[in-house]
Amino acid sequence: MAEPKLLAEALNAVLRASQLPDDRKSLVVGDDFNNGLDLGALLCSLHSTGFQAAHLGQAITELDWRLSDETIDEDNNNDHRDPEYQKGMKCKNFLECTSNLISSGARETISFLIEHKLVDVLVTTAGGVEDLIKCLAPTYMGDFAMKGAQLRSTGLSGIGNLLVPNDNYFKFEDWVVPILDQLLVEQKNEGKLWTSSKVIARLGKEISYPDSICYWAQRRATLKNEQFSTTPTYCPALTDGSIGDKIYFHSFHNPGLVIDIIQDIGGMNGEAVYASLSKTGVIILGGGLPKHHICNANLMRNGADFAVFIYTAQEYDGSDSGARPDEAVSWGKIRGNADSIKTWAMFLDGFEFRVHCDATITFPLLVSQTFAPRVKTEGYTRDRADSN
Numbered sequence: 001m002a003e004p005k006l007l008a009e010a011l012n013a014v015l016r017a018s019q020l021p022d023d024r025k026s027l028v029v030g031d032d033f034n035n036g037l038d039l040g041a042l043l044c045s046l047h048s049t050g051f052q053a054a055h056l057g058q059a060i061t062e063l064d065w066r067l068s069d070e071t072i073d074e075d076n077n078n079d080h081r082d083p084e085y086q087k088g089m090k091c092k093n094f095l096e097c098t099s100n101l102i103s104s105g106a107r108e109t110i111s112f113l114i115e116h117k118l119v120d121v122l123v124t125t126a127g128g129v130e131d132l133i134k135c136l137a138p139t140y141m142g143d144f145a146m147k148g149a150q151l152r153s154t155g156l157s158g159i160g161n162l163l164v165p166n167d168n169y170f171k172f173e174d175w176v177v178p179i180l181d182q183l184l185v186e187q188k189n190e191g192k193l194w195t196s197s198k199v200i201a202r203l204g205k206e207i208s209y210p211d212s213i214c215y216w217a218q219r220r221a222t223l224k225n226e227q228f229s230t231t232p233t234y235c236p237a238l239t240d241g242s243i244g245d246k247i248y249f250h251s252f253h254n255p256g257l258v259i260d261i262i263q264d265i266g267g268m269n270g271e272a273v274y275a276s277l278s279k280t281g282v283i284i285l286g287g288g289l290p291k292h293h294i295c296n297a298n299l300m301r302n303g304a305d306f307a308v309f310i311y312t313a314q315e316y317d318g319s320d321s322g323a324r325p326d327e328a329v330s331w332g333k334i335r336g337n338a339d340s341i342k343t344w345a346m347f348l349d350g351f352e353f354r355v356h357c358d359a360t361i362t363f364p365l366l367v368s369q370t371f372a373p374r375v376k377t378e379g380y381t382r383d384r385a386d387s388n
Contacts, residue, residue: 043369056362059308063283064370067091091305092278094271094294095119098286099127099241101359103139103159106285107131107213109364114231115216118371119283121271122217122233123290126241129200129233133242135209136175137168169242176243179206180250184257195263196238201230234268236261236293272297272304279305282334285359287313287321295333303328303335308366310359 031045046057097110102124111131113119142156142163151158155166179202186192204214217231238259239247250257272280282304284291298304313322328334 039368043365052357056357056365059310059362060366060369062306063281063308063366067370067374090278092121092271092275092280093119094121094123094280094282094298094304096123096282096284096286096290096294097128098288098290099125099130100159101285101363102128102131102134102213103162103164104360106360106363107134108211109367111211111213111216112375113367113371114213115210116371116375117231118374120231121268121294122213122231123268123294124233124235125288125290126235126238126243128290129203129214129235129238130172130242131213132176132203132207133168133172135207135212135215136171137165139164139168169245172242173246176203176246177250179203180247180257181254184254187257193263194257194259195267196235196259196261197232197264197267199238199259200233200235204233232267232271234264234293235290236264236268237289268293269297269300272301275301281306282308284309284311285363287311287319287323292320295328295331299331299333303332305335307334310357310362310366312358 027048028050029045029048031042031049035041043057043060046053047061048054049057095110095113097106101107101110110122114122139159140163142158142161144161146158146161146163148158151163157164157166183192183194183199183202187194200214201218204212204216204218207215209215214233217233220229238244247257247259280298280301282294282298284294284307295304307325307328309325311321313319315322315324315327325334329336
């Protein structure tokens with residue numbers, strides 16, 4: 001007699017009634033290539049593809065929304081309708097990138113953003129500043145399985161599956177040392193006080209290659225009849241890389257050059273503090289020191305209004321590189337109200353959604369659907385005139 005009861009319980013467990021989501025956007029549907037090959041349609045379908053693709057789709061939507069002009073409510077007073085007021089309300093975008101991305105082809109994506117003044121502040125590592133080296137000599141494709149000892153014996157250095165010939169650094173030395181000499185002359189004769197950002201600006205003015213990030217960061221521009229200034233570029237650890245090696249050896253044969261870090265922390269924090277009525281957004285590509293530098297600057301204004309984090313690090317070792325955006329909220333580096341926390345690691349109703357993917361894959365796709373459509377390249381010609 002117990003069997004019918006047990007069978008009923010088993011059936012009830014297996015065939016439990018469903019409570020379906022009432023939102024049609026919850027349906028899982030991928031792109032149908034029978035409709036043709038369309039990059040825009042493919043990326044639009046990410047929202048409903050699931051897994052990490054859905055989080056990329058959400059990041060595209062949120063970033064695209066943040067790049068749009070603020071809507072004017074009917075209740076707003078006439079001052080809010082003033083074009084100059086509206087210009088001041090636009091989001092100020094901080095971009096962080098690590099040196100490995102500059103070594104990769106993602107450099108061209110970042111250079112595009114700087115050239116067209118689509119980001120307002122750039123923070124990178126010393127290796128990021130070495131964007132300049134790629135103007136002097138190329139980087140080559142290799143393989144992740146390359147043997148270090150063999151590469152060393154042939155004068156090649158590996159960056160993941162990329163190869164950098166040592167000759168590239170010889171060319172960089174030949175180019176940068178005379179500039180360091182001149183910086184020292186101006187320090188002694190004119191009393192100039194150099195900072196990392198000022199050194200980067202000078203190097204950007206000295207280089208004559210329009211594919212360089214540093215080149216475009218130091219050029220003013222007129223886009224859509226609007227004047228844009230240079231893009232401040234900060235590197236809190238300028239000595240941690242090849243350029244640091246050059247500064248080190250330079251200190252022996254021509255000592256005395258001073259690079260002040262105090263001015264730059266004031267400048268960097270001021271970028272956030274004096275953002276006026278603008279909202280601020282942080283776009284983080286990778287982790288480490290530059291990631292914290294941007295987030296900490298936004299702490300000075302009680303947090304950024306939105307954040308997009310693209311990284312592969314995990315939070316389990318307590319590192320800042322792998323820290324979740326919610327940890328930044330606890331420090332006041334990202335604002336804690338739900339309307340503001342529309343991040344790559346997105347928080348809704350207490351749930352956390354994160355994507356872990358290589359930025360060389362995701363960031364160009366993200367830019368193709370957000371920043372890039374805002375640039376009219378038809379008839380556009382690059383101005384190679386110096387910014388002075």
